[in-house]
Amino acid sequence: MSMGKNKDRKTRKRKRATRQQVADGAVARSGASIQIQRCRFVKWEVSGVVAASSSGSMVVVARRNGRVEVISVKGRSCVVGSLPGGGAPISSLALFRDLVAVGGLDGFIRFYEYRRRVSVKSLDSQGGAIWSLALSPDKQTIAVGCEDGSTKLVEVDELGNFNLRRLFKGATRVTALEWSEDSRFLFSGDSEGGIRKVEVPSGKILETAQLSSRNEDICVWCISYFKDSILTGDSRGIITVWNADMLLAEKEIAMEGLAGDVTSLCVLGNAIFAGAANGGVGLLERSVDGGWVIHRARRAHLGDVRAIVRYGSKDKVMSAGDDSVIAVQSLKSFLSEKSPIVFRPSAAPEEVPVVQFVNGAALALYDDRVEVWQLPFASISGSKPTMLLRLKPGDLGGSLVAASIAPDLGYLVVSGPARMASFQLKLNGTFEARAVYRGLPGIRKASFVSNGTVAAISMTGDSVMIMDMSAQVQKRWKIEDLVEEKSRLPSTYIQKLDVRVDGAALILTSDGSLHFISSTNSKPIVYRKASRTVLISLHPTEDSAAVVTRKTMSIITFNESECKKRIIARIPETAKSSAAGVSFVESCDSWALHGADFALLARASRTQEANPSSKRVRGVDASGVTSIPIEKSSNIIGMGKVHSGVLAVADWPWERVVQSLPPALPRKLFAI
Template identity: 25%
Template sequence: MPAEDIEMTDAVLVAATSAEVVVANGKRKPSGAQIKKARKEALLTEEEIEKALEQTKHRVHRRKKNLHIHRCRFVDWTPSTITTLAFSHRGKGHGGIPQGLRLAVGRANGDIDIWNPKLEWVHETTLKGGENRSIEGLAWSTADPSSPPRLFSIGFSTYITEWDLQTGRAIANLDCSAGAIWSIVADPHSPQLVVGCDDGSIVVIDISGGPGVMEYARGLSKVEKGRVLSLAWKGKSQIVGGCSDSALRVWDLEAPQGQMRTKMKVETVAGAGATLVWAVKVLHDGTIVSGDSTGAVKFWDKHYSLKQSFRLHDADVLTLAENEAGNSVFSAGVDRKTICYRVVNPTLGKWADVASRRFHEHDVRAMASFDCKTKEFLVSAGVDRSIVVNSMSRFMQTNHRTLPAVGQKSVMAVARKARLMMTWTDRGVKVWKLHKLKTSREGKLAPIVTAPQDEAKLVLKMTFKNEENLIAGTISPDGRWIAVGTVNETKVFRLVPKKGGKSGYAVMKIDVPELKEQGVHLLSFAQTKGSGESEETQSTPRLLIVTPDNEIVGVDMLALEEGAGDAVEELERPPVPAPAPQVPVDGEIVRKMPTHTENISHITVSLDGSYFAIIDLAQNITIYSLSKWGSFIQLPRAPAPVTAATFRTGAKDVGPTFVITTADMKVLEYDLATASLTEWSRTQAPNLPEDFTILRDKCVGMFFDPADRRTCWLWGAAWLAHIKMHVEMPKPTMRPGQAKRKIDDEQESFHQPQPVTNGKLKRSKKKEAKSVNAQLLERRQDANGDVEMDDSNEGEVDGVVSREEREKPFWITYKYRPMLTVDALAPGEFVVVERPVFDMLESEVARFHRHEYGQ
């Protein structure tokens, strides 16, 4: 093999003869006998061999330009539809945003996502549901300031469920002794709930006993031949309900038998049956607002008389929202429109529809609102799985924000060595194998970017019969082990390639008694270094489990397979530093924070199997040693919630470091030897380009380039970027037109670097700034979408600035979206998995469309 045709990697083993240079890169590893024989018969001296090796390295590095990306869209993971939304606190127009404010998002598969609206919306945790446990209503109780907010849910059954946000488990279930529950509302003034049922019953639930305690209190007068579809509090003692018999009703809780106070009829459509009152709200002045199946929104005065009626929707109005001042109301439903109504004459109480917008691709099932002196949110969601955040006061003047349907937590894992990709759903696992990139006669990689079905093969599909939804899954780096878990159980499987030339894998379940009742919050495999002679014993796989109780458990997979009794070992966590004390905001009562705010949010393992990191929602970072089980390093607390993290190990110029990205889009690097920020992080992290710092979609994952440990790749749902962590970042500058970020598929941003010489930062001469179009032309993209790292520019004549020094320190593209995962398979070879929204909607019923004349 000619030396100039060899593709080099990081680990190179060379033996030379007069005719060839033998290179082992993990794929074509020569045996020790072959190497010994080659060196014995070599006609070259050791010095000549080393010289030939260095020349080969330089030739290959000059020729490797392309970054080859498998662009995959065959992964059929789809999140569940969103059915309901609820904020934990009521808005206060005169006060600031409560420190414990959260948004609960209920889904049709029984899951409840908990979002923190601070720092541009962070997904903190998910409470996992189960089979046939759809969430159809949510209610937070904050009436008792001495206890954290309590979350309750209903779901087309007779039961009310209270959730423990810390463990993710249901801590109490109460049968309301009536029909299936359709609606729920919490009393803002006292610890009680009211639910409306399928048989027309109204049931009051007492929750004053504290978390986990619910008791039947009383029943109100029953609706004959009708369901109670929606509920709202009016004052401190009245309940307004929207029913399925073309009427609204008002119940008085102070009445001895909970009698109905009044009944308000709504019109029906001929031939359509009874009108369903899907939504009802009560404003501060006593005005009642209703939305029904005729598409009408009605305003009723405090004396229960109809004031105004708007029929602007083309189909059912499913949800309503209002601002804290009570002068703005919003409606949405099946026709996807969101309509804003405002008071135009406060004296007469006159309302008008002032704006209409369309944010969603399918039915809008739910809306929730919150506003205070400093923040305001109008949140909507539905069948298209996307959460849309808008302003209420500037409904038409501001751009809305759509939180990606793929979320901020990846549901995929990649086994680099085995070239396997794994994804998990509520009750199943799928594994694909990516084919190797083809090489030409010259040894170059073929320009493959899109991975169609023939470039990746489904090699494993598993379906589980468990009732609970899967919480997490992982696959070992060598592709030999798979682990999945629910809130109550952990399952481990051994993957064995099928024999007889058949493709795919056979699955062998490993029985682990200690894990049968061990719930899971997070899972990850670590490939630690062993001391054996065989390939299996040279690397010892260890399964790391974070339990719902925030405990850490390690499982030695080889010991487990051999039946050893000490395969499972628990790790004792060090005391976690106490969070900062709460500060009252504008005289607000300091309430206890939600119980999950100190939960572990991330577990990250170094690729060399030396360390793993534990990060919690309180922003504490602890680094543990895998070789010395129990040893740890406590890093300084992160300045904001951490959204992604990775290790950098094996680099020649720096020791092991740990890199994080925070919710406010800051990148910090910690030196593990000193447990402090590195020089790059102290001096260059504040100068990250504005194209990165203004990103609103959080960083979901990050990793270091296998071909260059100085390049860190980061990705979110709609962007992919890299940062060179060995060069000086240019000082932030505002380019023309940068105030409004373009998100065209072809847009990319580039920043010229400051060169580095001998490991030290060196400033280059200022060059004339190029236009954005000129910068785009510097990047070449072929018809398949290959991303080619351009290095064709000539350097300075005197050779002071080398090719490596001219590499750009920051690069970003918005071409791939929305992404489920991004990872490196090998040097110069990445995989990007996308899941377009329209593919998610293929399985849904066609959205509402009203034919109009001429269209």
């Protein structure tokens, strides 16, 4: 028995030493010409979820840092975009036609076109902080609940004009709203336990009801319309069933396993899911005789459940809360006591990576700051990275969305949703940052072309520009210069940009076209078959580029007469995340590609296309693709070359969060 214990102790000690070695930047050999340096010194800070909304195959999730994620649930679920936010705390969301309506505690409703990632309208509620939004079933009107007790309606006419009008006014903040199925009636709940039924066309209050308690005020947090009833969840932890016609209380339900405030309700067929402040998710079912079958709630989150919404067209719901976890489960899996599927957070492909690597240094981007780290040389065993700079650039209109550092580490560009700033860096023992300019419009992505020149995409996506560090624009490409069919201009924008040192540029537009502009010819070469492209990267010397879709990585060679495409790798079938970053590694003539849960190297010199019948690496000859081993419990947050022959991979130890989750939660994880 003692020999077995000693063996187990040695095994655990060896595993701890291996994990520490990886965390300190240990180097592993991958092939004969490149080394992989693992980095775990940058902590990825993931904000909790405060609101969510869904419509069809789209789900939007708002986080505490102001970021709004747009998630596609078609096929392989993935984050397909994010909105920069307006800097104010978010309380509620609604998917409105092709727009995302965002309710803020600063009293403004902001409408974003989620495909373009731009704000199209901002309305002052004229009633203080916004606490709730509700979209009518006919998708024509959004109800807005305000701090001063008023409920407003936002309507959009045929010309696209936004109209705001007041429906009625109560005495205290409106914390919950719900429409009837025919969009004729609106139900509201407030922070003092009041419930109202309002006829929308006339604005007349038809019925009122009041929840009461001897010892405390009651807040109505959520309302759901269910056939001929409405259900409310309140701060007592009770779900109340009301007759929808007369607002008469029929039943009060205290569900086992739900503790604290009932914060969210979601109707799914003949059942209702409920979430509470203790992280529990419970289920009610309407029986054939009109009664209610109450199922014991199970804890799915570590903190408050902030939202439960329908997930796709199937019988699934998604719950999210303060612990940043997104969990998906169906009615069948809940009743059979199967664990929900838990999604790891991950960045959208068009976003700036959390960690960028440049000439032996790493740039880490957070919500309110950036950090610059000096990485140790791969040949020095046991050495640790050193922080050179931690910079808070100040108010740039919200959480930071873009950052880039010059190859010689002499300049730094940082941007928020509204403004960008540039800093000159000087090394005096540690880095010192001096602001060069501030106040220019925000950008969605920046990339240094040389030590003193940066390329950027405007926040609206209508132009790209190359400018020096004195903010003088040297080159500019506008979307109207790239799109030949002018009728497509209103719906077309610039998605991606890559610029080479010699001035060559590659631009991806939302109509699925790649525009290659060489250093010697300003007339673009257009490749029009890139409709599903999510990542692009120019070859450093040749007129070719890597183009990545959600399934493959290809090389496109640009020529005036014909553009040729050949597949060099396919994303592994086991990968549950989409591609998030691609770069060329000169020392091994390969392209490095990674997602949240996979990383691989594909040789650029391959001349043969992949054999679809091969089963070794998702249809690609294994001799051309090298998989980089990644722990199942890690999220890759950045990858790039740091030294000659050394590729750095930064990953975030998701296992630390998983290990702290309640035992009832699953260990089955995949990334979106």
